[in-house]
Amino acid sequence: MIEGRGLRKVFKSGIFRNKAVVAVDGVNVRIDEGEAVALVGESGSGKSTLGRILLMLIRPDEGKVVFEGIELTKLKGKELRRLRTKMQLIPQNPEDALDPRWRLYDSVAEPLRVHGLCDKNEEEERVLELTKAVGLKEEHLGRYPHELSGGELQRAVIARALALNPKFLVCDEPTSMLDLSTQATVVRLLMKLQRRMDLAILFITHDVELAQIVGDRVLSMAEGRIANSVVC
């Protein structure tokens, strides 16, 4: 369903752009519909960059990204934006992912508003439905991010990511900032939703054991390359 071919990304820095870091170095990756693929690697191995390239949040220097037969790397602003509804990101730190001055309701409803998909009543219905799906209570919706725990925030972030019925989800170390028992709860929730909605997931983590539980397949990455691929 989503495929990256020959992906390469070099980050240049320094005054004369003379320092180069090859973050992703010739990667081929394919994720089928409803498949959960876990991507493991140490910090700096390029796994987050790869995740963001597949979402087209970072443009690759070389290679192409194909989503449901459409070559995303050829698309421009507006066309790409339409397809973005189908691909979403769950970032690492839920505290940074939500606007601290918005109530949770507005954060969860924002994707619906941005894409102009429904009117006020439908919006409310949809937000409540999402809230229930991730195990939050209605009263949480009126609160601000600082009034919630890390696990509750990450649930809200998941609700927001699912608001547009995506087909493909990139989870970039979604539990590395959470407590152990909260991690178990959030990961189990993600796995349940993945099956129910038949989502394709790229689950990025540095925990090999976690990767083996979540992934149908586990890819390991080192120095910008896929070093190993194991079917679980």
Next chain:
Amino acid sequence: MSGLLEVINLKVCFKTESGVVKAVDGVSFEVFEGERFVLVGESGSGKSVLAQAILRLLPKNAEIEGKVIFEGRNLLELSEDEMRKIRGKEIAWIPQSQTALNPVLTVGFQCAEPLMEHFGMKRSSALAKILGIFDFLGIGGRAEDYPHQFSGGMRQRVLVAMGISAEPRLIIADEPTKGLDAAKRGQVAELFQRVDKTMLIITHDLQFAESLADRIAVMYCGEIVEISSAKDFFSNPLHPYSQGLLNSLPSRGLKPIPGFQPSLVNLPKGCRFRERCWLADDRCKERPPLARVGDRLVRCWMYD
């Protein structure tokens, strides 16, 4: 073995707008000479507050009760001047790595500071001693560098160097593996093993705890619910919360504990784990005592 540090019925409260937060509620334990005592707990369990209360690093609005006996003296009754002589010299504090170092001083100088402060050593001889410790910890030759030139794992080494430089009797480390990835966590564990000191280590990282603890205490909602030797704890945890915590490890099945941790302002009466416990019955409406089971302690009616 004798207790180097003894904490007796320690209570720490904070008065806030929404009510009194009992961050630590009647905690007692001993740390024996030469052992590594690891305090595990999740966020909000009160473990960091407990450590800071021992060294009296808490803000003024904290109300502290109980006793902290270190070498025969109650630290909570000492004057600020006497306390300053203990901090860094007798008891070292290794804080969380991200923000603990001064960005505008070289790491060598920062580590030498306790020596100059507590022992009146000259800068040059203090630095010479630090260079030896840096070599020992595997960061030799980096003393002239600044914190931003170090990675997270390296900064942790600097903090350890600073902690052991004055050869303290006890080291208290607060979440030394926070924000590090799996490989680096292993390195920190190795580092701590190499430092042969009495340690009180606070962490939420069970794998890290397993790799170096002699004894383990588990905190939940401001209370200690279990104290066991590390071996017993990981092979046969007694308290239902300890069991739940271990079962939420990915290697042990990633099974979540049902429910949420209650707010510290509005704690359930009786056993604090009651509402999430699959074994709770009527007895649990009363607060269980810390019962002795062999050489282990556990706060659950099952073992009474």
